[in-house]
Amino acid sequence: EEKTTNSSTAKNEQLDQHSENGEGQYLTTSTGVRINHTNDSLKAGSRGPTIMEDFHFREKMTHFDHERIPERVVHARGSAAHGYFQSYGPIPELTKAKLFNDPEKKTPVFVRISTVVGFRGSADTVRDVRGFATKFYTEEGNWDLVGNNMPVFFIQDGIKFPDLVHAIKPEPHNEMPQASAAHDNFWDFVSLMPESMHTIMWVMSDRAFPRSYAMMEGFGVHTFRFVNAEGKSKFVKFHWKPVAGIHSLVWDEAQKIAGKDPDFNRRDLWEAIEMGNYPEFELGVQVVDPEDEFAFDFDLLDPTKIIPEEVVPIKMIGKMTLNRNPDNFFAETEQVAFHPGHVVPGIDFTNDPLLQGRLFSYVDTQLIRLGGPNFNEIPINRPVVEVHNNQRDGFMRQTINKGKTNYFPNSRGGGCPMMAPETAGGYLHHMEKVEGHKIRERSDSFKDYFGQAKLFYNSQTEIEKKHIMEAFHFELGKVKDKEIRQRMVYMIANVDKDLAVKVANGIGINPPTDEAKIKEVAQDHIPREKVKSSVDTSP
Numbered sequence: 272e273e274k275t276t277n278s279s280t281a282k283n284e285q286l287d288q289h290s291e292n293g294e295g296q297y298l299t300t301s302t303g304v305r306i307n308h309t310n311d312s313l314k315a316g317s318r319g320p321t322i323m324e325d326f327h328f329r330e331k332m333t334h335f336d337h338e339r340i341p342e343r344v345v346h347a348r349g350s351a352a353h354g355y356f357q358s359y360g361p362i363p364e365l366t367k368a369k370l371f372n373d374p375e376k377k378t379p380v381f382v383r384i385s386t387v388v389g390f391r392g393s394a395d396t397v398r399d400v401r402g403f404a405t406k407f408y409t410e411e412g413n414w415d416l417v418g419n420n421m422p423v424f425f426i427q428d429g430i431k432f433p434d435l436v437h438a439i440k441p442e443p444h445n446e447m448p449q450a451s452a453a454h455d456n457f458w459d460f461v462s463l464m465p466e467s468m469h470t471i472m473w474v475m476s477d478r479a480f481p482r483s484y485a486m487m488e489g490f491g492v493h494t495f496r497f498v499n500a501e502g503k504s505k506f507v508k509f510h511w512k513p514v515a516g517i518h519s520l521v522w523d524e525a526q527k528i529a530g531k532d533p534d535f536n537r538r539d540l541w542e543a544i545e546m547g548n549y550p551e552f553e554l555g556v557q558v559v560d561p562e563d564e565f566a567f568d569f570d571l572l573d574p575t576k577i578i579p580e581e582v583v584p585i586k587m588i589g590k591m592t593l594n595r596n597p598d599n600f601f602a603e604t605e606q607v608a609f610h611p612g613h614v615v616p617g618i619d620f621t622n623d624p625l626l627q628g629r630l631f632s633y634v635d636t637q638l639i640r641l642g643g644p645n646f647n648e649i650p651i652n653r654p655v656v657e658v659h660n661n662q663r664d665g666f667m668r669q670t671i672n673k674g675k676t677n678y679f680p681n682s683r684g685g686g687c688p689m690m691a692p693e694t695a696g697g698y699l700h701h702m703e704k705v706e707g708h709k710i711r712e713r714s715d716s717f718k719d720y721f722g723q724a725k726l727f728y729n730s731q732t733e734i735e736k737k738h739i740m741e742a743f744h745f746e747l748g749k750v751k752d753k754e755i756r757q758r759m760v761y762m763i764a765n766v767d768k769d770l771a772v773k774v775a776n777g778i779g780i781n782p783p784t785d786e787a788k789i790k791e792v793a794q795d796h797i798p799r800e801k802v803k804s805s806v807d808t809s810p
């Protein structure tokens with residue numbers, strides 16, 4: 272048992288049990304009856320109509336008619352690979368998670384890299400964030416690190432996600448533009464959402480065009496927690512660093528490639544693995560002691576902020592190697608279901624309101640995308656450890672659970688009567704103390720929207736700054752509504768005045784001369800006072 276779950280091939284062996292290869296075999300129906308002829312339907316006379324009893328025709332056609340499932344509501348286009356993760360050495364002081372504490376162990380992983388906005392068949396090299404989702408099949412169950420290639424996000428609270436995505440996806444009346452943020456709805460939203468400006472600066476930068484999926488960083492974005500065996504917790508930010516370094520396409524190249532080879536990044540990943548040129552990523556963490564929770568000029572719970580690496584250096588804790596292409600795109604890349612809520616003992620959440628929103632969303636969407644509550648039985652989603660619980664039934668249930676009961680508590684046998692104490696790997700939620708009034712409000716500590724946007728812009732070289740300006744020229748140049756363009760110029764002035772003037776000049780808009788207007792657009796669209804109701808002062 273230990274041998275199978277404790278090796279990088281455990282997942283491959285499990286997947287093999289579900290594989291089949293029809294090469295050299297007789298064609299059969301899905302119930303195993305051999306077929307002698309598949310090119311002509313069964314007819315009443317050679318020129319007559321097809322007859323109902325042609326079970327082979329009906330089955331073949333019915334399956335075909337049902338072969339599409341909904342694509343992901345975001346991150347629809349993705350490419351994936353198998354591999355393994357290996358820890359650099361035990362870190363028990365930080366986390367009890369076993370995958371980090373045995374450097375001999377190779378934990379199998381499945382990684383899916385995606386664009387966010389485009390549909391499933393859209394081009395790879397468009398200006399967009401890239402998703403970077405990793406499923407670790409650990410001996411304690413699955414851990415999903417569902418990150419992006421940019422360290423920050425557009426919004427501070429999950430409840431805004433439907434608005435963000437409605438704004439960035441093609442417009443609802445005519446479904447244009449495809450896979451591009453260059454439209455009025457998106458920039459209207461941004462121009463009314465000052466907290467998005469840090470991420471916008473990243474998206475306008477060369478980071479939006481990875482040269483290769485092996486040459487981009489990955490980030491957990493939110494602050495998470497590590498928890499050690501003593502129950503002591505530290506805050507962590509996760510980072511993937513590509514061993515091949517960070518390289519981007521330039522925008523003109525990216526546009527041409529999108530036309531000539533829309534599969535450019537997918538093909539590159541596939542071919543690299545076929546040639547044995549395995550993509551590698553080091554996993555690093557920035558660790559913050561709980562005592563330092565308030566030591567920064569931003570809030571650790573704010574996903575629009577990074578912790579600068581000069582302030583908290585990254586400690587490298589392991590490396591991931593991607594060494595095998597999937598056998599079947601649909602079965603693996605399409606049906607894989609990541610979820611930030613899949614954690615193992617030693618890894619826990621924080622109250623980041625964006626992360627909290629995600630914890631609801633992923634399973635909810637997968638219930639419809641993958642057709643019901645049994646999607647964790649799909650081979651790519653199964654853990655390499657055994658699953659025991661009192662769940663039965665539901666569409667497409669695969670497991671034949673034995674025993675005549677499935678409830679707890681239970682004196683009749685069957686079902687799952689045992690709970691695991693922490694010593695047997697039972698998951699314990701970190702006992703953070705939380706209390707407060709119920710209120711739709713953000714902490715004041717979330718209100719600096721431009722400090723880090725400036726930091727990012729100022730960290731760019733001259734040529735990179737020029738690329739950002741050109742990106743704004745193109746993107747905002749496509750916005751038809753002059754008001755939105757003008758508001759965006761004022762918004763950019765909050766990041767860099769000189770940049771805003773250059774952007775204005777390129778898109779036929781007045782430069783941002785009105786200081787009051789610069790301040791005005793930097794404010795939240797909804798005044799804070801309006802969200803407060805009466806406060807219950809009872810203890």
Ligand code: HEM
Binds near residue numbers: 401402640
């Ligand atoms: C995919 C929701 C923020 C990374 C998805 C999906 C949903 C979703 C519904 C489709 C999942 C599926 O069909 O299997 C949300 C919500 C967010 C949010 C509600 C904010 C509240 C983020 C952030 C990141 C992220 C901040 C990065 C840190 C990803 C990735 C995928 C994804 C990588 C694709 C997973 C895959 O390859 O299958 N998200 N998301 N999302 N999300 Fe988010």
